[in-house]
Amino acid sequence: QRKLGTSFHFWKPESSLYALNDEAMALLEQVDLGSFAQTQTVELPYGRKRALEIATTLALDPELMLLDEPTQGMGHEDVGRVVELIRKVAANRTVLMVEHNMNVIANLSDTITVLARGSVLAEGPYETVSKDPRVLEAYVGTVEEV
Known part of the structure; x- marks a missing residue:
């Protein structure tokens, strides 16, 4: 919304945001959440919620991403997915990360x-x-x- 200058236009109709749908879907696809586009965030598994947090950060197109323990509290099945996601989004930006999982550190840093x-x-x-x-x-x- 910041790009459109409508961040604080609370009383505009929802249809005024439709111009952002294609970009939002592209971001969801980039973090492997395209199939969850119609799912409410509260219903997403924990690892997928972390991926959504990364997508919302990517929407700002940052040169530097700061991540604080991105795999904390995840099951083994989600850690690998998030590590690969971080590797993918770090390809054209700097990522500064606090992490205590030594396997993640060894694999990613x-x-x-x-x-x-x-x-x-x-x-x-x-x-x-x-x-x-x-x-x-x-x-x-x-x-x-x-």
Whole structure:
């Protein structure tokens, strides 16, 4: 609606929004929700709701997307779908993501920055960062010798 300049035209008829239908359907198709176009959001499975959140963000055509734990609370069946969706939408934009699922991080990230108490512990590719002793100590812990 922002593109049409009608975001705050609350009293206009619904038909004034029909010009947005094609773009909305294209966005739904882009996130594999085309078959859910007539489904109310409340009836969507959790993973599909997350895909819809991504579609609404894509509607703004951002150069940078900020995602906060996009796979949190998902079953294994939805995680793979959302990871592939993020990979697809990241093809022509930067995605900055907070994520704690190590499989998602390993599968999706180009560069990882590990923070602990507001400080950068390590930065680089997953293969390097995942073996960094400071990262392991901060997130896995250490074994004390008895």
